Amino acid sequence: MEGMVQSSVPQYSKPFHSLPRNPTSVPIPRIKATHRRIPQLTSHSFLPSISSPLPSSMLLQKGGTVPFATPEVGVSNTETREWAMQDFYTLRKDVETVVERVEEIRGGAGLKQLQEDLAALEAAAADSSLWDNRAKAQETLQALTDCKDKLMLLHDFKAQADDAETIIKLTEEMDSIDSALLQEASGIIKELNKALDRFELTQLLSGPYDKEAAVITITAGAGGTDAQDWADMLLRMYVRWGEKQRYKTKVVEKSVGEEAGIKSATIEIEGRYAYGYLSGEKGTHRIVRQSPFNSKGLRQTSFSGVEVMPLLPEDSLDVEIPEEDLDISFTRAGGKGGQNVNKVETAVRITHIPTGVAVRCTEERSQLANKIKALSRLKAKLLVIAEEQRASEIKQIRGDAVKAEWGQQIRNYVFHPYKLVKDVRTAYETSDITSVMDGELDPFIKAYLKHKYTLAAKPTGLT
Amino acid sequence: MRLSFIRPISCCAVSSSPSTSFKPQTPLFLRPPTFKTTLSDLKKWHLWAKSLASSVSSTFLKLDNGPNSELLLRELNWLIEDTIETPKSFFQETINPVSTRVCLDELYNLWKQRVEKRRPFQYIVGCEHWRDLVLSVEEGVLIPRPETELIVDLVDDVIKENEELKEGLWADLGTGSGALAIGIARVLGSDGRVIATDLSPVATAVASYNVQRYDLEEKVHVKQGSWFEPLRDDEGEFVGLVSNPPYIPSKEIGGLQAEVGRHEPRLALDGGESGMNDLIHLCDGAVSMLKPGGFFAFETNGDEQSKFLVHYIETKKQGNFSKVKMVSDFAGIKRFITGFRGR
Numbered sequence: 174m175e176g177m178v179q180s181s182v183p184q185y186s187k188p189f190h191s192l193p194r195n196p197t198s199v200p201i202p203r204i205k206a207t208h209r210r211i212p213q214l215t216s217h218s219f220l221p222s223i224s225s226p227l228p229s230s231m232l233l234q235k236g237g238t239v240p241f242a243t244p245e246v247g248v249s250n251t252e253t254r255e256w257a258m259q260d261f262y263t264l265r266k267d268v269e270t271v272v273e274r275v276e277e278i279r280g281g282a283g284l285k286q287l288q289e290d291l292a293a294l295e296a297a298a299a300d301s302s303l304w305d306n307r308a309k310a311q312e313t314l315q316a317l318t319d320c321k322d323k324l325m326l327l328h329d330f331k332a333q334a335d336d337a338e339t340i341i342k343l344t345e346e347m348d349s350i351d352s353a354l355l356q357e358a359s360g361i362i363k364e365l366n367k368a369l370d371r372f373e374l375t376q377l378l379s380g381p382y383d384k385e386a387a388v389i390t391i392t393a394g395a396g397g398t399d400a401q402d403w404a405d406m407l408l409r410m411y412v413r414w415g416e417k418q419r420y421k422t423k424v425v426e427k428s429v430g431e432e433a434g435i436k437s438a439t440i441e442i443e444g445r446y447a448y449g450y451l452s453g454e455k456g457t458h459r460i461v462r463q464s465p466f467n468s469k470g471l472r473q474t475s476f477s478g479v480e481v482m483p484l485l486p487e488d489s490l491d492v493e494i495p496e497e498d499l500d501i502s503f504t505r506a507g508g509k510g511g512q513n514v515n516k517v518e519t520a521v522r523i524t525h526i527p528t529g530v531a532v533r534c535t536e537e538r539s540q541l542a543n544k545i546k547a548l549s550r551l552k553a554k555l556l557v558i559a560e561e562q563r564a565s566e567i568k569q570i571r572g573d574a575v576k577a578e579w580g581q582q583i584r585n586y587v588f589h590p591y592k593l594v595k596d597v598r599t600a601y602e603t604s605d606i607t608s609v610m611d612g613e614l615d616p617f618i619k620a621y622l623k624h625k626y627t628l629a630a631k632p633t634g635l636t
Numbered sequence: 637m638r639l640s641f642i643r644p645i646s647c648c649a650v651s652s653s654p655s656t657s658f659k660p661q662t663p664l665f666l667r668p669p670t671f672k673t674t675l676s677d678l679k680k681w682h683l684w685a686k687s688l689a690s691s692v693s694s695t696f697l698k699l700d701n702g703p704n705s706e707l708l709l710r711e712l713n714w715l716i717e718d719t720i721e722t723p724k725s726f727f728q729e730t731i732n733p734v735s736t737r738v739c740l741d742e743l744y745n746l747w748k749q750r751v752e753k754r755r756p757f758q759y760i761v762g763c764e765h766w767r768d769l770v771l772s773v774e775e776g777v778l779i780p781r782p783e784t785e786l787i788v789d790l791v792d793d794v795i796k797e798n799e800e801l802k803e804g805l806w807a808d809l810g811t812g813s814g815a816l817a818i819g820i821a822r823v824l825g826s827d828g829r830v831i832a833t834d835l836s837p838v839a840t841a842v843a844s845y846n847v848q849r850y851d852l853e854e855k856v857h858v859k860q861g862s863w864f865e866p867l868r869d870d871e872g873e874f875v876g877l878v879s880n881p882p883y884i885p886s887k888e889i890g891g892l893q894a895e896v897g898r899h900e901p902r903l904a905l906d907g908g909e910s911g912m913n914d915l916i917h918l919c920d921g922a923v924s925m926l927k928p929g930g931f932f933a934f935e936t937n938g939d940e941q942s943k944f945l946v947h948y949i950e951t952k953k954q955g956n957f958s959k960v961k962m963v964s965d966f967a968g969i970k971r972f973i974t975g976f977r978g979r
Binding site: 428429501502503508509510511512513514515516517518519521537538539540541542 | 893
């Protein structure tokens with residue numbers, strides 16, 4: 174039924190382009206993450222340039238040219254930088270630490286298992302029946318590439334740690350200090366640490382939707398202007414964070430408060446792993462400060478809710494929700510509606526009755542467009558909740574648990590009487606509240622991801 | 637008593653091609669971006685427009701349930717979307733000068749009209765986003781409402797199970813911008829057709845323009861005339877009738893939100909003393925127009941009118957219709973009556 178399908182899919186006719194002759198053939202824009210930032214996790218891109226003859230042979234084992242991503246760290250300041258003994262000891266300590274870290278990561282990554290996997294996958298890839306099933310073949314090849322990449326990385330980590338260690342040993346054996354060499358070791362461990370950070374974080378992001386773009390919805394809690402101002406501060410914080418990550422960040426909806434701040438806002442953050450990083454931000458954020466809206470400057474506690482959902486491509490939202498499970502309402506503020514009113518109120522709210530999970534969409538110009546967008550957000554939300562609860566079907570979602578989890582207080586921001594931001598779950602804290610409000614969220618995000626990883630690892634460890 | 641336009645008197649010539657004397661306006665977003673404005677001038681305008689919107693606060697809301705600042709600010713963003721060639725780069729201030737579809741003076745003028753004269757936003761930009769359509773509208777044509785979107789869903793539901801309805805002849809009475817006719821034409825099967833009628837030559841011209849923009853000339857015929865008059869040739873042939881007729885009681889017109897009462901065509905709003913003159917006329921006419929088994933869906937002013945009409949059909953049109961019921965809009969108001977012509 175061709176006609177029907179067309180009617181149910183919005184074409185979001187873009188206002189700034191002329192409609193083509195046949196509007197029914199307007200391509201349907203997918204909600205798709207573009208401009209994704211790809212973490213540089215493959216092969217050598219993080220390797221520092223090597224000018225010393227000694228370790229290069231160890232580094233360039235795989236042959237081919239090395240794309241030098243960093244400037245020539247090894248030689249740059251050789252002449253100007255004088256290495257004192259003190260610096261050497263510090264460097265030696267750093268190298269020891271990084272060597273330990275590499276060992277730890279290599280141990281945790283299950284090297285032996287990886288090698289077995291590689292052997293099995295290589296065998297499968299070499300099998301003559303490989304292409305009998307095209308989809309499966311591609312899956313196998315992708316897995317093989319991933320496995321190879323990972324092994325290569327782990328190997329590189331070791332090679333670099335060894336290089337740095339060799340330099341330290343050489344220096345110890347020599348009478349004099351070779352500044353160029355030490356400089357090089359210093360460069361190596363700096364880059365290596367960055368690569369290890371990235372590796373660790375990516376290891377933590379293995380959820381099915383972690384690679385996707387994200388939608389953040391911020392809603393001011395009860396408490397009027399103070400809470401609405403707090404919601405606005407959070408909005409700014411996430412926008413700044415998104416910009417710092419060089420993600421495409423867009424405030425798609427914003428409902429301003431009467432006096433100050435916002436009642437709610439929705440941000441779309443497009444970029445690789447945006448959802449993975451942000452997923453731990455959902456919950457209630459609490460602020461304690463002297464109210465700027467109260468002449469007495471009394472200490473005031475306000476709350477704002479943050480929800481994070483992946484922005485899933487339409488074709489991956491493979492969920493059928495029975496019509497009778499949906500409660501759809503739209504805000505036509507009171508009154509008689511219909512011809513009596515002409516207001517651009519097209520907001521749609523959809524509640525999934527069995528679970529009580531609700532979403533709202535107000536940014537589109539027509540009601541149908543909002544309804545479709547709200548429905549795909551609802552589906553994404555249900556998928557995420559199902560995944561969190563390890564439910565195989567939407568039906569199995571426990572609504573009460575959703576409410577408790579998604580509304581849980583996760584972080585305190587204390588501006589007064591002292592300055593402190595503290596995550597309730599990870600206990601990570603900082604007194605540099607200005608930076609946090611400026612979008613410096615990475616330490617919190619990282620701490621949470623580690624925390625989540627540890628929690629997830631526990632049950633499997635027991636079985 | 638004012639002259640009633642609601643009687644089925646054929647005061648206008650029935651013509652299959654609407655009057656060509658009226659040329660519909662092109663919506664802003666379809667105009668070429670031929671004007672250049674410096675970024676700083678445009679920013680100045682934006683600032684001015686924002687503060688004008690903010691100054692409204694909730695004055696209109698209290699006055700006549702009109703828009704508050706928040707809604708006006710949303711509209712302002714959409715005005716920018718429709719008039720600036722690259723709205724995103726304007727907000728990011730990455731482009732200078734900025735290409736616009738109207739000149740700067742006109743931007744000032746348009747926003748002044750919006751806020752000070754309460755001219756409806758849709759007339760300002762010349763279009764309304766309705767379902768998945770962007771329909772051209774202008775003074776003299778009712779701006780389609782979000783509630784009415786539901787009628788297309790109601791039709792979609794009944795044709796899903798009924799091939800005859802899906803491939804048959806439909807009518808949209810009092811089509812206005814052509815919204816319902818176009819929405820329905822797009823869900824019908826390949827043989828399905830819609831005749832859209834309207835008394836107003838402005839409406840028929842705008843509806844024809846919209847039909848043409850969606851490339852539906854083969855499926856939708858726009859005819860000028862009062863209610864069923866232009867449909868006489870096909871009497872008894874229709875498998876479906878839909879209408880969003882004027883249904884506001886005459887005495888309430890004066891108290892409407894300024895955007896509606898002062899700017900939208902009274903012809904499309906005023907349903908006579910009870911508001912139901914046209915609705916009753918439609919119910920009466922539906923008997924002879926519809927094929928047995930044919931479907932109808934009419935929009936009403938809400939609960940009271942819907943109840944009255946269902947009662948009217950059940951008592952006065954006894955035996956002519958079946959499965960007559962009220963359907964609520966998303967706000968829970970019994971906005972529509974639907975039913976089938978008895979077999």
